[in-house]
Amino acid sequence: MSPDLAPPSVTESAFVRGFHDRSLRYARTVPRWPAGEAPTGEELLAALFRFPVLLSVTCADVESVVGQDTLVFAANLLARMFPIVVFDIPEAALVAVRPISSIASPSVSGYVLDLARSICPFGDFRLLGSTGETASLADLVVGQGGNRRQSMGPFRVHATGRGWRALTGVGLPYRNVQESGNSLGGLVSAAFAAMEVYKAFLRNVAARRYGKRLPPNLAVDLEPVAAFSLSLLDYDRDLTGSDGPDLPPRIDLGRVLVISAGAMANSAIYGLRVLGRVFASGHVVEPKLLDGPDLNRYVLMLATDLGKLKGPALAERALPSLRLEAANTSYQESATRWRVSSVDLALVGVDHPPSRIAVQRDNPRLIVNAASEGRMAYVSRHSLKDSGSPCLECFNEYAQEAERAAAEPIATLASTSAIAGLLQASEVIKAAVPLSRAYRLRTQLEVNTLRPDLQYGVRMGLMVPRANCHCQSGSERA
Ligand SMILES: [Zn+2]
Structure with missing residues (x-):
């Protein structure tokens, strides 16, 4: 044994x-x-x-x-x-x-x-x-x-x-x-x-x-x-469609900041890890300990990890090609927050809207965000260079209400967060590989994971910038 x-x-x-x-x-x-x-x-x-x-x-x-x-x-x-x-x-x-x-x-x-x-x-x-x-x-x-x-x-x-x-x-x-x-x-x-x-x-x-x-x-x-x-390139659902170009032997993501070591981060890191060719260094920010309900859907965690800090546990499993240092604190309180403008990529999977807003307001060059709610898996991409696209905060207008609702234990399933995290990993790869960069998501993708085959089971780009969002007010935009 x-x-x-x-x-x-x-x-x-x-x-x-x-x-x-x-x-x-x-x-x-x-x-x-x-x-x-x-x-x-x-x-x-x-x-x-x-x-x-x-x-x-x-x-x-x-x-x-x-x-x-x-x-x-x-x-x-x-x-x-x-x-x-x-x-x-x-x-x-x-x-x-x-x-x-x-x-x-x-x-x-x-x-x-x-x-x-x-x-x-x-x-x-x-x-x-x-x-x-x-x-x-x-x-x-x-x-x-x-x-x-x-x-x-x-x-x-x-x-x-x-x-x-x-x-x-x-x-x-x-x-x-x-x-x-x-x-x-x-x-x-x-x-x-x-x-x-x-x-x-x-x-x-x-x-x-x-x-x-x-x-x-x-x-x-x-x-x-x-x-x-x-x-996963262009999200078409054609059964006989193209499989897409192969990946280069080495993919370098540069400096990354992983915000949350939750279910979606586990799945995204899993996807990047098993490709065996993806390299990155940076931080993972997560304050909490792994509990039983987490273990039910955190794909890189084992029963022997119960009670451990989630950040260091994820950092250990991400090795050797993904070198993450764990900050065992919330994003708002973390020291990494003040270095966010120097990272190449912020991977956001945090189940806490105020943290998402805080990340966006710190203006990292590129955010790839994943979320899930009920049957839906979401992934979105927010680039500083792309000011015509909605920012992460545009999606989180009712953050305070959502925070209160999040106090209730959420209804969630391993397969849903797995899909959201893997879609996030796909967007990360697309952004880093020149040959697939043209396919990167412009705004947001949503997938009905119970019935992805229905007419509106997979939808893209429904969001536009929200007029009353922080990102649309010229005076406040740095
Ligand atoms: Zn916005």
Whole structure:
């Protein structure tokens, strides 16, 4: 047993309740259950322990770096979202970058199993035996062709990455894996597929109550995504669209300031880290300690990190290519604040609108911001050179109200913040690579992570500068 597998010093029941608290709030409040009919947290928690999930990978994908990155990220998310996961993984040596380097297993299946157990020590995680029998209720398959096993569960969703393109769905047309140096599409496809598995769980809960015909709004929210494709370059959703140019062997981000070591920062740093070619130095600003609900969606954190300061924990996992020094304080009180004009990039993922406004007023050269609320994931880009675009403060008019609302525990799910953080990482890469700079986001992108396939599931550039914003008043603008 590696040191990361040591169980945390809390009882199983206390751990499980804390761990799933925010996701159960999500399950009760984000899908549109008829008024007064949402299941209780107790019902949902019991149902979660009756919902075994299978994660499998095709033989071609388990050999490739992109396939392994997609698989390991899917395992990471599923181990946080579900207590029972069976892994069906052909023997292969791990060739991808280890997102958590303290887990030492040389094989893909060993790494995935140790990772899952290190995330949730009380989970029931195992490798599929030689009989190949499992009673899974939902399957996530990395890749699309050449399934090893005939007897799959009643629901199956595929996840595939092709360079900048993410492909997810229950009925995807077959496409070969494509080896490239860019796993971002694969990581995003894993997050959307994990969301589809969670929807399958919620459909299972709803079907016990309503039978086959779900109430109309709930039916829309939980309908499986048939075939969804998203280019992280220009956000087109064309299933047969281009995969985009490959990445250069080295990408230098210069001096960065990461504001918050929260769920989205974990996901963004994860995305940048596993590319194995992204270099940066700078600071991460975060005052808080890691708790159980955080662990449920912070993709670089393990159970042994509970109770630690989030900033230093993230800085440690970002090594060796991303060298961050942790400032264990809020942004407003941090010394890094006064050096913000010297950074090349401010990565903002802070769940605290007044901090976002403070960052914007300090005028960093480039802000890439990520946020999530309910089913929505947002990413926006704010450049000093682009004064015609809305600033971060334009988005945060009601910051004081939002701050009060944030005192309530938020309803959130690992897959949503994972998508927001990975979109943020994509924008960071685009800004730093000359060949893809033309594709950088002008203003804001919003994604309905429950139904990205709907007509308005992915929208761009809805925001314009707000007339009464600080950035639009000439006298105050430095
Ligand atoms: Zn503004």
